[in-house]
Amino acid sequence: MGHSQAEKAATRERVLRIASRRIRVDGVDRPGVAELMNEAGLTHGGFYKHFSSRDDLITQAADFALTEGTAKMERSAHRNEQDARAGLIDAYLAKQHRDGPATGCALVTLGAAAARGEQHVKQAYENQVRTYLDLIAGLDGDRDNAGSEAMLTLSAMVGAVLISRAVADKAFSDELLETVAEQLVHRTNQDDVRADS
Numbered sequence: 001m002g003h004s005q006a007e008k009a010a011t012r013e014r015v016l017r018i019a020s021r022r023i024r025v026d027g028v029d030r031p032g033v034a035e036l037m038n039e040a041g042l043t044h045g046g047f048y049k050h051f052s053s054r055d056d057l058i059t060q061a062a063d064f065a066l067t068e069g070t071a072k073m074e075r076s077a078h079r080n081e082q083d084a085r086a087g088l089i090d091a092y093l094a095k096q097h098r099d100g101p102a103t104g105c106a107l108v109t110l111g112a113a114a115a116r117g118e119q120h121v122k123q124a125y126e127n128q129v130r131t132y133l134d135l136i137a138g139l140d141g142d143r144d145n146a147g148s149e150a151m152l153t154l155s156a157m158v159g160a161v162l163i164s165r166a167v168a169d170k171a172f173s174d175e176l177l178e179t180v181a182e183q184l185v186h187r188t189n190q191d192d193v194r195a196d197s
Contacts (some may be wrong), residue, residue: 015040020068021102024109028058028117062121063115065106066128072105073135075147077101085139086185090159093181095174096123096171107132107154108161129154140188149188156180 018039022031033054034044051057073088080087091097096120097104107128114125133150142144160180 008049011039011040011042011046015042015057016049016061016064019057020065020106021065023061023113024060024065024104025102025104028062028110028113031094033057043166059118059120059124059153062110062117063124065110066124069105069107070131070135073132077135077139083185083188085136085188088136089153089157089181089184089188091183093160095177098161098173101165104160105158107158108165111158111162153184156184 004183015036019031019036022036022039036057037044037047040125047057051060075175076091077084077088079091092105101109107125110121114121132145134156136144136150136153140149156181160176164176165167167173167176
C-alpha cells in the first residue's frame with residue numbers, strides 16, 4: 001500500500017472511530033457529517049473521499065462499534081484466569097462500563113437503532129450478538145446448556161447496563177449492576193457444582 005493509500009485508510013479509520021463513539025453516546029440520528037469531520041480534524045469537503053453518504057458512514061460506524069467489542073469481551077474473559085466467565089461478567093457489569101458509553105458495548109447503545117434500522121444494521125447487530133453468544137458459550141466448555149446459558153447471560157448483562165444508565169438514582173444503578181453480576185456468577189457456580197456431582 002502506497003503512502004497516500006495508507007494515509008487515506010488511517011484517516012478513514014479515524015473518522016469511523018470518532019463516529020462509532022458518537023453514535024454510542026448520541027444515537028445514529030444526531031451526529032452530523034460536518035461536526036464528525038471537524039472532530040476528526042478534516043474538512044467537510046473531504047468526506048466524500050471516504051464515504052458515499054451520511055448513511056454509509058453511520059452504517060459503517062455501527063459495524064465498527066459492534067465489532068470493536070469482540071476484542072474487549074475476549075480480554076475481559078481472560079482477566080480472571082480461574083473463572084473466565086466471572087471475569088467477563090464482572091468487567092461488563094462494571095461501573096466504568098456503565099459510565100463510558102462512548103467506548104462501551106454497542107449492543108447496549110445501538111439496540112433501538114438496530115430494531116428501527118435497515119436490514120444491514122440489523123444483520124450487523126445480529127452477527128455481533130451471535131459472536132458474543134459463541135464467546136460466552138465457549139467459556140462454559142462442553143456443558144449441554146451452554147448455548148441457553150449464554151443467551152441468558154448476554155441478555156441479562158446488556159439489559160442491566162441499559163437500565164443502569166437510564167435510572168436517575170445512582171445508588172440504585174450501582175445496586176442493579178452488582179446484583180445482576182452476583183446472580184449471574186452465583187448461577188454459574190451452582191451449575192458447576194451440579195455438573196461435578
